[in-house]
Every structure is written in C-alpha cells, then in structure tokens.
Amino acid sequence: MDLPPLTYRIVVGYEADGTACVNLVAQWVEGPLGTFVSPAQAAEIRSRLAAGEEYMSPDFQTDFPIMGALSLPLCENDGAGVDVQGLAQSVWVGLEIQAPAAKVAPGYMLTGLTSYLELDAPEQLTASETLPDGLGTLRITATPEHHIDWDDGGATTVTTDTGVPYPGGPGEITHVYNTAAERTVTITTHWTGTFSGPGFTDEPLGTRVAETTNLPLDVRQWQAVRTSN
Secondary structure (H helix, E strand, O other), rough: OOOOOEEEEEEEEOOOOOOEEEEEEEEOOOOOEEEOOOOOHHHHHHHHOOOOOOOOOOOOOEEEEEOOOOOEEOOOOOOOOOOHHHHHHHHHHOOOOOOOOEEEEOOOEEOOOOOEEEEEEEOOOOEEOOOOHOEEEEEEEEEEEEEEOOOOOOOOOEOOOOOOOOOOOOEEEEHHHEOOOOEEEEEEEEEEEEEEEEOOEEEEEEEEEOOEEEEEEEEEOOOOOOOOO
C-alpha cells in the first residue's frame, strides 16, 4: 500500500494505564495540521518503522525522525495525546529575548590600544511547562551567540562570551582601531533553542535573532605634542 502525501509528526500520548507512548499525527497536503492518520495508514507506518525505516517531519523547518530520537513505544490506539513538539515550538516562539546592553570603559577607544567590550546578557534562557496527565515536564533552553560589527571594515567577531573589563582575561571581547573616527558598534545576538521532554532530548527548535544593539563610540588618537625647545 502506498502512503498518501502526508507530513508525519510525533505526538506523545498515553495508554489507559498512564504509560507514555507515541501517536502518529499527519498533516494533509491540502488539509489542516493535526489530522490523525487512519488505522490503515497507521498499520502501514508501524510496519515500516518495525523494519527500521524513518519518516521525517519538516513542520517547524527542522527534521525530526519519527522514531529516531524516541525510546517510547507506539500507542496501541491512535488518539488524543499531548503534542510535545508543537507545544515546545509555541513556548519557544513566545520566549522573550532581548538585545544585550553594551559598554566600553571609559566610554571611548584609543587607536593602537586594545579596548574591552562588555555585554550585559545571560549565558542561557530557560522555560518549562508541566505536561498534563503526568507525562512529565517540557524544558526549553536558549543559548546566545553574539555577532559584533566594529564599524571599521574588519571582520565580524562571533562569540558566546560576554566580555570582561580591563585588563582582560577569560571571556574577553577585544578590538583595536587603527584610525580615529566616530564609530557605531553593532551587536546582533542569535539565540538557538532546544527542547527536552518525554521522548525528546536536546531537540533543535531553530534560531531567533534579537534586536540589534547599537553602541556609539568615539575612537580617539592621542599623540605627544612638543611645547618647547
């Protein structure tokens, strides 16, 4: 039997005794998200999964193997369950991400000298949801990566560090300007999300970009001036 043109998704459900299991949910090409597969389709999918095949789901622009990351058994009966994957995506989209505050002490830079950028940003963002019917907890984790444009035509600095003040050390973010000018340093933070829950461990949710932080900087050049013979 040929399978119809469906996109299969993972939905964690439960048996009558409370045991967690996997339901198979499908999206018709021209139909609503969340249409349950028919018993005949489910039987075909089960037989293919038993033979070691995988079905991929690009619902959230990320490939999820139906059974590849799961240790849960297939549900005996297709029916209502908790859409852990869909709930994770909903929490991820609603997670508040902010642009980091930025500073360079003492408020300006000098040409030829190393300056130290500091970012006020968390190392990680987390959120959690308690799933119904004793299925456990859904955990969302977001980690940042900062892209720093120094406004001098040089390479962009990409780092997960947040910087330290002078004289520097582990986690420092530094830059050296060669010419004096008014600059605007821009920091764009990319947050990468993952989720864990029943049947899932550190599954990707994609990347979100915070609003850009703009830090105006006066890059100065100091030089000695001879005032007498």
